[in-house]
Amino acid sequence: MIPLDHFLIVSALLFAIGLYATLTKKNTIMVLVGVELMINASVLNLVAFGRYDKVLFGGQVFALFVIVLAAASVAVALGIVLQVYRHFKSVDPTDFDSLKD
Amino acid sequence: MAIELFVFYFLAFIAVGSAALLVAMRNIVRSLFLFFLTLFALAGLYVFALADFVALAQVIIYVGGVLVLMLFAFMLSNKTLLNDVKEGTFGLPRWPALLVVILLGTIMGYTFLQFASAPPQWIRDAEQENRIITTTDNTVHYLGVNTMTRYLLPFELVSVFLMMALMGAAHMARKGGKS
Amino acid sequence: MLTLLVFIPLIAAALVLFIPQSLSNAYKYIALVASLVQLVLAIYVYVSFDGALAGVADPASYQFVEKLPWIRMDLGSLGKLEADYFLGIDGFSMPFLLLTSLVMAVAVLSSWRLEKQLKGFFALLLLLNTSVMGVFTALDFLLFYVFYELMLLPLYFLIGIWGGVRREYAAIKFFLYTLFGSVFMLLVMVGLYFSVTDPDTGAHTFNMLHMMNPDNYGRDSLFSMASSSDLWGVSARLIAFVVLFIAFAIKLPIVPLHTWLPDAHVEAPTPISIVLAGILLKVGGYGFFRVCYSIFPDMVSQCAWYLGFIGVVSIIYGALNALAQEDLKKLVAYSSVSHMGFVLLGAASASPEGISGAMFQMISHGLLSVALFFLVGMLYDRVHDRMIYSFRGLASIMPQFTVMVAITFFASLGLPGFSAFIAEAFSIIGAFNSENLNGFIPHWMAVAGTLGILLGAAYLLWTLQRMFFGRTRLRGGLAWEQALTEPSKRELLAFWPLLLLSLWLGICPSLVFDKLNASVLSLVNLINNYN
């Protein structure tokens, strides 16, 4: 059995990387990828902790929910990105500086 | 045990390594493929956490769904979006962000290590009362039962939400839009 | 007297600032007159200096002492702050007064043809002069520090404004390096201040001479010898010694803290190179003796091995680097690193010969490196090129210049009859003697140090061969041949005194040693007390 902290460290690393991508990427799609990385890191955490919960099975169930929600959010986000791109002719999030239509 | 650990490290290395690489890359298409690799490796890690169904879901939904969606969105869209491939393989790091991220990562890692050395009460209880999932357990069975009983309400909510989201996405991605 | 010596340039600088731009030709005459007056005063000081009085740690035997209360502040629970305007000289500082005034005069002469912003240039040069003189005469640590920092300011601008292509880079680098050192010095200074009290008034004091007397330290103060307090498990006095050493070593410079030197020298205009090589490097060496060795004599025996080792490394490393240079000025700069290694080696030996040799080496290097930079500057003035490979066979078109260069080269590679010979020989002999005398540094360091002499001959002779001998072939062709004229009267006037002085010192070293011996012996005794 792999010790718990191994999973946690990997997830911490992934989260950090995802965060970095989110903070710095000049392409909205890559920002999205960063967000997905962070989500995956948290899923890993959920699953790792879930091992100690045979009765309620909360970890794995919520991992599934998260995956599904993430999929949904990606779909929506991509739609938004495409729209935004049409509007601003750019994918750089720093260029999106007006909230009005 | 040793082989297991080795495979775990290998997968973890692939996951983290390709994630780091994808962040450092400038070429988006390559980055996305690296992301694909990360997700696959992560699925492997889930298996090691004895969550085989989640791993499966990961592969199907993420790898099969999300990523393909991304690639399609990327490739089907305007050409300039695709041409957004800058020269140079790696970009320069952005120092403030990198610093903050490293700091956060360190804090997280530190906390987790603390965590492992002094686990919370419920984990210790679980260990003592032998409530840990073992390799012989049929997790899919438990999952199914739990979803349909204890977590039924959330499950339904999620499915409704999913439907709304997909509809919204389809609406938004329509060519032309309203304005 | 010393006050006059220190502040004459400042008055001249003020004069320069007040004279309108239209009379800009007068600036250099003012500067020259100021340095000449200073030179005369310095000679007077030299002549009336009594070589039998030791100085070093004994306040009574300092000469030309001037002491005025400067800052007296009651800090309540922290005690009283006491800083004096305290000037005085002993054998260690006296030679440098003469050297400084001479080098400054040469620097003014070598900036004769300068055309850019004369007012600022001369004002800064004179300010620099004041601060250097101040460093060499101050006996109060706070005063010393103020002058020490004041030195940086004019230098930064002098390099940064009148320098070469990469002048900003060089200026910043120089500034940061030195600042880095002096910040640490500040820490130690404050620490010392809180440890030492004036025996007369009972107030904390910055007086360096009080710092040299172990009785003046508070019983359980940080730097007290009796309490031997620790900082992170290391003796506080040791840390202070090392920190001060680094601060001065950057100035000296030592490997690996030397990289500011080639850049600063190469980018600086000729007069500033002259001042840098002639005086600024000596501030480092002077600081060793005045501050590190005198205030922390008990630490010398612990650190001597490392000092000697760094010295040897500097000698050989500098010489090897000089061998690889293609820029004449850089070559001279690296040769400075190598030559100043002898200072460190001699100082580390803590033998009378070694310390005398080190002092003599500083004076000799002061004269000869100035001459070298001056010669490089002459070449650069004429054709704006100083790459070794651009020249060949200069001896045929500039015989007089070649004679000057050849003599200077041979003088600085230690030909007998010139000061560098005495200096290097006694640094080495002192270093060799050390193992028998006090066991500070082993024999092999002296032997390794001699290799530096050999390499010194190698790079200088090679340069001589490549640039001056053989058939004439210049990169600039005929135009250069016409531009490369023999030295003018003014240049000769600035150059020959340096070389003749070096020759004179080489033949009559007692001119320096007589004034120095008492102080050196006293310092050696001071160190041996703790060995």
Place this chain on the structure above:
Amino acid sequence: MEQFITHKVMLVLALIAVIAPFLAFLTYALGGKRQKSGVVSTVAIAISLLLSLFLAISAWNRELLHVRYDWFTIGTNTVTVGILVNNLSLVMLVLVPLVALPVHIYSFSYMKGDTGLRRYWMYLSLFCFAMLGLVVADSLFLLYMCWELVGFASYLLIGFWYERDAAIKANKKAFLINRLGDLGFLIGLAILFSEFGTWDLAQLFGHDGLIAKEGGADASYLTWAGLAFFLAAMAKSAQFPLHIWLPDAMEGPTAVSSLIHAATMVAAGVFLLARVSPLFNDTVLMTIATVGSITAFVAASIALTQRDIKRVLAFSTISQLGFMMVAIGIGQIGTAIFHLVTHAFFKCLLFLCAGAVIHEIQHQKEKHKLQIDPQDIGLMGGLRKTMPSTFVLSLIGAAALAGLPLTAGYLSKDALLIFAFEWANYQAGFWVFIPLLLMIASGMTAFYIARWLFKIFYGQNRLSLSIGKAIHYHEAPVLMRWPMVLLAGCCLFFVFSYNPLVFEDTWLLNGLERTDLLQRVNIYHTVIPAAINSVSIVLIFLAWRWYAKGKYPLKGSGMLYDWSYHQYGLNRLYEKGVVKPLLFVSGALYRFDVKIIDGLVLLVANLVELSGRLAAWVDRYVLDGAVNGVGNLAQGIGMLLRNGRKGKVQRYLLGMLIVFLLMIIYANFI
């Protein structure tokens, strides 16, 4: 007589003898460009010669003349300067001007028309001054100064024709190798100083000197000191493997080669060892003898094949210096000095003869506009008829070098060899190789000098043959001939001894100290001279057949020949083994300096800059925010929400994150 010539007067005379050339040097150095004639130099050296001859006559075998003054005090030790004259320095004091005067006169004619005459005389006078100073210096420190000055003068004279690349490379090489020796000297000085605290020769090496006292110093240090001084002597006296500078030094004017690189300066090493000889213990002596014998052999074997007229002589000089070193090594100081003196005369003579030949060929070369090397003995030949007096003089010099009877060379060489055999007899066993090597070297000497002589003066005029044009040589001018005659006179036996065959009657040898440690083996005194001379004569006859008659039986190539011709490949070895690696290392170190050390500094600077930026950034986004309070934040949010405002999403995110982080840190770690 005794009353008038007091000590003081004699010392003053010695001082004048030393100073005179220096005054000549000053005259040229300060006299400006007009000062071109060599009269001043020559007069000065003549004065030196007269004074030193007078001194030698009045002070020989009498008393030690010694005076010294305090020079400077360093620490508690006082360094003195002074003059010390004993028999040893008297010999040298006479020898130097005696050789230098003919060379000066010779130079008048030899250097005529050269553009740098002023420099020439200046350097020559400087050299004479330094050499004389070296001879009479009473302290090792003063000796060291003169030692370096001699090297400096030699540097200047080798590079006299500074437009020739070969000359300036040669002088650099000479100076650097001498510098290496100087380091040995310096280390020796340091050892003596740290052991005894003085450099005074009389105090150190006098009869009741510090060295002689038991337990005065650590024996191993003295061994090291001895070896260090020997290193100095090796470089200066061109001992194997540091001899390589001497052949190259032949790039200087020939008159210079004869004075400096044959007669005087290179002998300074031998002189130094003689001066400090009480210092040496057995280890050092053995080393000296071994190195000396190897040098004698190696250099003689190289001289066999050289084609350059001066290089043959240069290697011969090296070989003869090796002989002298052996004499030092076997404890026969007197013999070493004796050989030094005779060698100075005959080698100087040979060089001057060579100079006369070169001068003539150079003259012909310019006259006929030929593209030849005037120093190649392959192009000479048949000069006997056109330059008869030069030939006779060369013959005398060559005979002295080969050690044929009736010459001075015979006396000194026999003395040396006999002592060497006696010494080997005393040491027994293995050490017999030293006299054997010397025997072989001595045979080779006879052969190569015969080859040299026959190739130049016998046979046909090969230069005429090779260019197909008749070339008429002329005898050397008078100013060149008479100095040679003077030297040739000194090469004959009667200058040194009334008995042409037995060296033991030599006044010079008897005037110098000698060890009586060795047992006189009577048979050696007859057998060895006879054996050597018969071998020599056979070899000379062989050379005559080969070179004079042109019946040369060998191919003129082959491994041994190349080996010898290329000087055992030593030059290339040094080039590849020392110079190239050194330059490589220095280049690499420079790159290291720029890339690594400077790079580190830059890195630190960058980090500092980065932290500065970070601080500024934190200042702007975090601290400022905190200071300005929530209102500002609200305003910021408001602005974000308001239309048309520029917003940077990721930056806000980052800001939030930092606040979050700070909170975590604050909550958990502080």
